Amino acid sequence: MKAKDSIDLDAILTELGQFGRYQVYTYCYILLPILFSSVYNGQYIFAASDLDYRCKVPQCESDPPQYDTHGWGLWALPEDGRCRRLRPLGNGCSAQDFHYNETEPCDAWVYANDHSIVTEFDLACENWKRTLVGTVHSVGLFAALPITAYISDGFGRRTAFILTAVSAGVMGLIRSFSPNYIFYLIFEFLDATLGSGVYSSGFILALEMVGLKRRVLGGNLISCTFALGSVTLALVAWAVPYWRTLTRVIYAPSLLFIFYYFFVEESVRWLLSKEKKEEAARIIFKAAAINNKKLKPESVKQLTENRHEVPTIFKGAIPPRDEREPSTTKKILKSKIMVSRLCICSFWWITVTFIYYGLSINSVSLAGNRYVNYILTSLVEIPGYCISVLTLDRFGRKATIMTAFFICGSSLLAMPFISKETLQWLVTSLSMVGKLCISMAFSSIYIFTSELFPTEARHRLLGICSMFGRIGSIVAPQTPLLMEYMESLPYLIFGAMAVTSGFLMLLMPETVNLRLPDTVAQAESMATRRTKRPHDIIVD
Structure with missing residues (x-):
C-alpha cells in the first residue's frame, strides 16, 4: 500500500x-x-x-655538461649508456682512453632536459621510483x-x-x-x-x-x-x-x-x-x-x-527507519543478492580502472609525439561516451556494457600478435579501440552501479566499488615495468580481465527505465521481479 x-x-x-x-x-x-x-x-x-639521460663522463664533459656528446660518446659510452659507462684507462677523452668492452656503473648523469622530477631529484636508473x-x-x-x-x-x-x-x-x-x-x-x-x-x-x-x-x-x-x-x-x-x-x-x-x-x-x-x-x-x-x-x-x-x-x-x-529495524549495513551484509552484487561490481571497477589508466599511461610510450598521443588517447574516449548515450537506453545497460568489454578485450588480446615494426599503425589503432571501449564501459559502469544500489547507502557502496577499483589504478603505473620482462604482458592481462568482466555482466539485473531504488528491499527486488518498479514496493 x-x-x-x-x-x-x-x-x-x-x-x-x-x-x-x-x-x-x-x-x-x-x-x-x-x-x-x-x-x-x-x-x-x-x-x-x-626522459633521456646518459652517464656523466667527467674527463669528456663540457662546462656546463651537455646531453649531446658531440661524437665522443661513441668510444666513452656503450650502446645503452643510461646506467653504465665504458671503464676509463686514463684521464683523456680519446678512443684509446677507454676500454672497448668493459663497463662500470655510473655515479652521475647528464639529463636531456629538466621537465621531469627525474632530473630534479636525480632519479636516473631508478625507474621504480x-x-x-x-x-x-x-x-x-x-x-x-x-x-x-x-x-x-x-x-x-x-x-x-x-x-x-x-x-x-x-x-x-x-x-x-x-x-x-x-x-x-x-x-x-x-x-x-x-x-x-x-x-x-x-x-x-x-x-x-x-x-x-x-x-x-x-x-x-x-x-x-x-x-x-x-x-x-x-x-x-x-x-x-x-x-x-x-x-x-x-x-x-x-x-x-x-x-x-x-x-x-x-x-x-x-x-x-x-x-x-x-x-x-x-x-x-x-x-x-x-x-x-x-x-x-x-x-x-x-x-x-x-x-x-x-x-x-x-x-x-x-x-x-524504525529504531528496532536492523541498520542499513546489516541489511546489506545479510543480503546474498547485495553482497554478490557488490563483489561483481568491485571486480568491474578493478578491470575498468586498470585498463583505462594502463592504456593512458602507456600511450606516452607509443611512437610519435607523446603529447599528441596522450591527446588522441583522451579524445577517443568521447566517441565511447557518445555511443553509450545512444545505446544504454536503447539496448539496455547489460548488452551495451558487455559488448564494450568484449570488443575491448578482443582488441587488446590481438595486439601482442601484431608486428610493431611493420604494422605500428595497427598497434596504435587497436590501442585506441581498446581505450574507446573501456571508456564507454567506465562511464556506463558508473551509471549502472549507481542504479543497482539504494539511496540510503548509494554513495558508500559506490565508494566501496570504486575503492576496490583503485587496485587497478594502483597496479596500472607499474605496467611499464612489466614490459621490460614481456612487452605484451600488460595487454594480455588487460584483454583477459575485460572478457571476464563481460561474462560477469550476465549475472546482473537490467536497470534501464527503472527508478533509483531507495531501500535495500527495493534494490533486491530488481533481481527477482524485473517488471515491477522498485518504488512501487512500500516498506512498512
Whole structure:
C-alpha cells in the first residue's frame, strides 16, 4: 500500500523538467571542478615522466655538461649508456682512453632536459621510483573514497564536492615547492586523498538532480568533461613542460572553488533522506521558477504540508527507519543478492580502472609525439561516451556494457600478435579501440552501479566499488615495468580481465527505465521481479 503523504520525488523531477535550465546551470558549475579533477588525476604522467639521460663522463664533459656528446660518446659510452659507462684507462677523452668492452656503473648523469622530477631529484636508473609516484597517487585515491563517501552521505553532497575541490588546489600548490623526492610523494598522496573525491561527489550530486530519462545523458556529460580535462592537461603540459611551473598553473585555479558555497545547492534527494523537507522544498520551488515550470497541486501539497512534523514515507527518498529495524549495513551484509552484487561490481571497477589508466599511461610510450598521443588517447574516449548515450537506453545497460568489454578485450588480446615494426599503425589503432571501449564501459559502469544500489547507502557502496577499483589504478603505473620482462604482458592481462568482466555482466539485473531504488528491499527486488518498479514496493 502506498503511503498517503509520500513524496514522489521522481515524479516531481519530471514536472520540473528532466534536464531544464536549473539543471543546466548546476551542471555547468559541477563540470568545471570535474575537468580540473581529470587534470590532477593525470598530471603525474608528465611531472614524473621518463626522459633521456646518459652517464656523466667527467674527463669528456663540457662546462656546463651537455646531453649531446658531440661524437665522443661513441668510444666513452656503450650502446645503452643510461646506467653504465665504458671503464676509463686514463684521464683523456680519446678512443684509446677507454676500454672497448668493459663497463662500470655510473655515479652521475647528464639529463636531456629538466621537465621531469627525474632530473630534479636525480632519479636516473631508478625507474621504480618514477613509477611509484603513480602508484602512490592511486593509493591516495583508494584512501579518498571512504572519506569522501562518509562526508557525502553524512554532511551532504555539496559539502563533499566543495571541500575536495579546494583541498586539491592546496595540496598541489604545496607539492610544487617540494625540496626532495619524499616530500613530493607525501603531498602526491595527500593531493589524491583529500582532493580526488570531487569526481564521485560531483557525479552523485549531478545524478540525483536529473530526471529518469536524462540520467544517461547527465552521466556521460560528466565523462566527456573528464576526457576534455585530459586533453587540457596535455596541452598545458606541452606549453609549460617544467613540472614545478606546470603544477602551479594547473592547481592554483582550484582555490576559487570555495565560492561554490554560494552557487551550488544541495541534493534534494539527500535532503529528503535526512528529513530536511523544508530545505528540499525551497530548492524544488527555486528550480521550478528557473525552469519556468508549474508544479501540480498534489506535488505542492506534498512539499508544503506538515513541514514541521516528522515526515512519513518519501517516495524518492529514504523512509524513516524504525529504531528496532536492523541498520542499513546489516541489511546489506545479510543480503546474498547485495553482497554478490557488490563483489561483481568491485571486480568491474578493478578491470575498468586498470585498463583505462594502463592504456593512458602507456600511450606516452607509443611512437610519435607523446603529447599528441596522450591527446588522441583522451579524445577517443568521447566517441565511447557518445555511443553509450545512444545505446544504454536503447539496448539496455547489460548488452551495451558487455559488448564494450568484449570488443575491448578482443582488441587488446590481438595486439601482442601484431608486428610493431611493420604494422605500428595497427598497434596504435587497436590501442585506441581498446581505450574507446573501456571508456564507454567506465562511464556506463558508473551509471549502472549507481542504479543497482539504494539511496540510503548509494554513495558508500559506490565508494566501496570504486575503492576496490583503485587496485587497478594502483597496479596500472607499474605496467611499464612489466614490459621490460614481456612487452605484451600488460595487454594480455588487460584483454583477459575485460572478457571476464563481460561474462560477469550476465549475472546482473537490467536497470534501464527503472527508478533509483531507495531501500535495500527495493534494490533486491530488481533481481527477482524485473517488471515491477522498485518504488512501487512500500516498506512498512
